[in-house]
Amino acid sequence: MKKFLALFLAALMLFALAACGQTPAADKPADQPAGEITLDVIICEYGPNTKEWFLGKGMNGTNFVEKFEKENPGVKLKLDVVSWNDVYTEVDTRIANNNAPDILNIDVFANYANEGLLLPVKDYCPDELFKDFFPAFIDQSVIDGTVWAVPDLASARAMFYNVDMLKEVGVEVPTTWAELEDVSQAIIDFYNGEVYPWGIDMTTDEGQAAFAYYTWGNGGGFVDKDGNWAVNSAENVEGIQFALNLIEKGYTNPNPATQTRYDLQDMFAAGKMAMLIAPNQLPTYVADKGGNINMATAGIPANAGKTGSSVGVMDRVMAFKDDSAPDQAARNEAIGKFLTFFYNPENYVGWVSMEGFLPAVNSAVEALVASDPSFTAWLDVLATCQFYPAAKAEWDQVKQGVIAAEQAALSGADIQAELDKLQTELAG
Amino acid sequence: MQTGLNRTKWEPYLWLLPSLLLIAIFVVFPILIVFKLSFSEISKAGVIGGFVGFQNYVEAVKLPAFKTVMLNTLWWVLSVVGISTVLGFVIAMVLNQKFHGRKIARSILVFPWATSLVVQASVWNYIIKYEYGSLNNVLLNLGVIKQAINWRSSYQIEFIWECGVGIFVTVPFVAFCVLAGLQSIDGSLYEAATMDGAGFWGKLRNVTLPLVRPALTVSTVLNIIYVFNSFPIVYTMTKGAPAHKTDTMIAYLYMLSFYERKKGPATALSVIGFLILCACAGLYMMTVMRKEEEQ
Numbered sequence: 001m002k003k004f005l006a007l008f009l010a011a012l013m014l015f016a017l018a019a020c021g022q023t024p025a026a027d028k029p030a031d032q033p034a035g036e037i038t039l040d041v042i043i044c045e046y047g048p049n050t051k052e053w054f055l056g057k058g059m060n061g062t063n064f065v066e067k068f069e070k071e072n073p074g075v076k077l078k079l080d081v082v083s084w085n086d087v088y089t090e091v092d093t094r095i096a097n098n099n100a101p102d103i104l105n106i107d108v109f110a111n112y113a114n115e116g117l118l119l120p121v122k123d124y125c126p127d128e129l130f131k132d133f134f135p136a137f138i139d140q141s142v143i144d145g146t147v148w149a150v151p152d153l154a155s156a157r158a159m160f161y162n163v164d165m166l167k168e169v170g171v172e173v174p175t176t177w178a179e180l181e182d183v184s185q186a187i188i189d190f191y192n193g194e195v196y197p198w199g200i201d202m203t204t205d206e207g208q209a210a211f212a213y214y215t216w217g218n219g220g221g222f223v224d225k226d227g228n229w230a231v232n233s234a235e236n237v238e239g240i241q242f243a244l245n246l247i248e249k250g251y252t253n254p255n256p257a258t259q260t261r262y263d264l265q266d267m268f269a270a271g272k273m274a275m276l277i278a279p280n281q282l283p284t285y286v287a288d289k290g291g292n293i294n295m296a297t298a299g300i301p302a303n304a305g306k307t308g309s310s311v312g313v314m315d316r317v318m319a320f321k322d323d324s325a326p327d328q329a330a331r332n333e334a335i336g337k338f339l340t341f342f343y344n345p346e347n348y349v350g351w352v353s354m355e356g357f358l359p360a361v362n363s364a365v366e367a368l369v370a371s372d373p374s375f376t377a378w379l380d381v382l383a384t385c386q387f388y389p390a391a392k393a394e395w396d397q398v399k400q401g402v403i404a405a406e407q408a409a410l411s412g413a414d415i416q417a418e419l420d421k422l423q424t425e426l427a428g
Numbered sequence: 429m430q431t432g433l434n435r436t437k438w439e440p441y442l443w444l445l446p447s448l449l450l451i452a453i454f455v456v457f458p459i460l461i462v463f464k465l466s467f468s469e470i471s472k473a474g475v476i477g478g479f480v481g482f483q484n485y486v487e488a489v490k491l492p493a494f495k496t497v498m499l500n501t502l503w504w505v506l507s508v509v510g511i512s513t514v515l516g517f518v519i520a521m522v523l524n525q526k527f528h529g530r531k532i533a534r535s536i537l538v539f540p541w542a543t544s545l546v547v548q549a550s551v552w553n554y555i556i557k558y559e560y561g562s563l564n565n566v567l568l569n570l571g572v573i574k575q576a577i578n579w580r581s582s583y584q585i586e587f588i589w590e591c592g593v594g595i596f597v598t599v600p601f602v603a604f605c606v607l608a609g610l611q612s613i614d615g616s617l618y619e620a621a622t623m624d625g626a627g628f629w630g631k632l633r634n635v636t637l638p639l640v641r642p643a644l645t646v647s648t649v650l651n652i653i654y655v656f657n658s659f660p661i662v663y664t665m666t667k668g669a670p671a672h673k674t675d676t677m678i679a680y681l682y683m684l685s686f687y688e689r690k691k692g693p694a695t696a697l698s699v700i701g702f703l704i705l706c707a708c709a710g711l712y713m714m715t716v717m718r719k720e721e722e723q
Contacts, residue, residue: 088686092474111473115472115473203669258669407669411671413671
């Protein structure tokens with residue numbers, strides 16, 4: 001009896017394991033009428049309004065899914081809004097289980113494209129819509145001449161400064177590194193060290209942005225003119241060393257390895273920081289925090305004789321292949337309908353302005369500028385900004401590598417040696 | 429016809445069945461999968477390829493941060509489990525005494541343990557914040573310090589804070605385990621020891637410690653496992669910054685997998701962690717059990 005029971009239990013456990021091992025069939029409802037297509041969509045949660053807009057009542061009493069399905073009979077959406085903290089885990093797990101979404105909104109795309117998981121944009125994006133995207137944005141999602149993703153929105157970084165503080169101290173807005181140091185010293189002297197003149201974020205979340213600010217501002221960058229990795233160039237070392245010197249001299253927040261951009265923005269909102277580099281949403285952020293700061297923007301300071309460059313940050317929408325779909329052409333058409341509906345100014349303007357982002361399509365500009373004239377200045381910034389080389393396959397490694405190099409340098413290592421190590425790894 | 433004897437034979441298995449099934453699905457199966465993954469090629473996007481032997485393990489051990497992270501993990505487990513056990517024991521001894529407000533004191537002790545670790549770590553982040561942290565505020569207002577102190581001025585200090593928070597949230601668990609053990613000790617044993625002329629230390633060594641050993645064993649083994657596997661404190665407080673100098677193994681392998689996208693070495697590391705944990709917990713239990721048998 002004992003043996004029988006043990007055998008029975010073992011068999012049951014094996015059965016349970018086997019059941020778990022089954023790859024779930026694509027999440028299509030079994031009772032789906034013939035000819036109807038269900039698109040599995042993952043959208044990232046940009047803020048408290050995202051979920052409301054896509055799934056709640058945030059779109060004038062209705063939501064994106066309801067409105068889309070009403071206007072596009074035959075296409076159903078199974079849409080999830082996933083937080084940025086979880087989205088990579090979620091997507092990777094689903095890919096590993098052979099259950100990738102049909103449409104994904106995320107920042108990265110190169111790994112998915114390089115591994116043959118994505119559909120080329122031309123397969124599903126209607127021509128008219130494709131022409132509407134800012135070409136500079138589309139260029140950021142090209143690998144080997146093929147466009148693999150389209151931008152959903154963007155934000156741009158610029159220097160923000162506390163107008164009243166700079167006026168009180170009696171200094172001009174710095175445009176070069178030397179001026180930045182002089183202004184910082186003046187602020188330290190005037191406020192007796194109570195106010196941080198400048199903010200630096202070299203955290204694991206966004207240290208790559210710091211790398212961009214100081215290397216682009218010195219004529220360097222992640223890649224050389226031919227697009228090859230050049231993280232240890234002389235310009236880069238000099239740029240990061242300049243940032244490290246600012247920290248060393250006490251001109252910045254004291255713990256750049258753990259103080260995130262949000263910590264810096266909080267300090268700025270509380271009047272404890274005079275200048276920082278931040279995205280265009282900063283005024284909204286400060287207002288939400290109850291701060292009442294008289295702020296203005298300026299270009300990011302650069303080394304003498306060099307041109308500072310704003311950093312553009314862009315997220316994307318991409319479509320995954322699904323070889324099991326019975327009618328590929330109909331599926332592609334459905335994805336196209338999704339994009340057309342999403343970028344329709346009637347819907348898209350609400351989406352972009354809701355969380356204070358910048359648009360990725362021309363057709364939205366007019367309406368956005370009409371609703372908020374300050375957009376014009378940011379659109380100019382956007383036109384000249386540089387983007388991370390996210391289309392290169394090693395970008396994840398480079399991003400974490402430059403952050404690790406900065407952080408190692410913060411705790412005493414030599415930045416040249418650290419960047420040399422990274423460059424050697426990339427070459428090897 | 430079933431006899432009563434027969435039923436008692438299979439009944440325990442029947443009652444165990446739901447737990448066994450759950451363990452199989454949620455514990456055994458994922459462990460097997462991770463073992464399999466650690467010998468497979470895994471792409472950056474998470475696509476699982478073929479068998480690659482020990483390649484992931486070799487890559488994991490060769491990672492520049494591997495040594496630092498392993499050493500940190502050792503210090504993390506030793507300090508958090510060790511200090512929590514000593515402090516928890518002392519607190520349990522105090523709470524076992526009769527005094528006014530004992531019940532309130534016991535309830536308060538539960539809070540750090542009952543609160544989510546992410547919340548705890550975030551709250552401590554705010555407490556020790558240099559700019560407007562409550563610790564600096566309180567000390568400044570009390571006049572203890574004249575200038576705000578940067579409580580996170582170096583990575584060594586950051587790591588000590590992480591361990592401190594780890595200890596803070598672990599002490600209550602030890603205290604309650606030991607308290608349960610203390611309450612089960614028959615008072616007459618202490619009376620007998622007193623009659624034999626034993627003082628405080630004598631009673632502690634010869635009566636209390638041997639009798640609370642089972643409770644201490646349970647709490648220590650569980651703590652080794654919990655603390656080794658603890659992710660939220662490190663991830664919330666520092667994310668391992670600067671350059672993994674404050675990372676422990678579990679937080680590091682998460683970063684490795686989802687930030688650096690080195691998924692193969694990350695799974696290999698998680699298997700290494702699992703084996704270390706099995707070895708440590710197994711060794712500790714075997715030693716303690718042998719001692720008990722000897723006694």
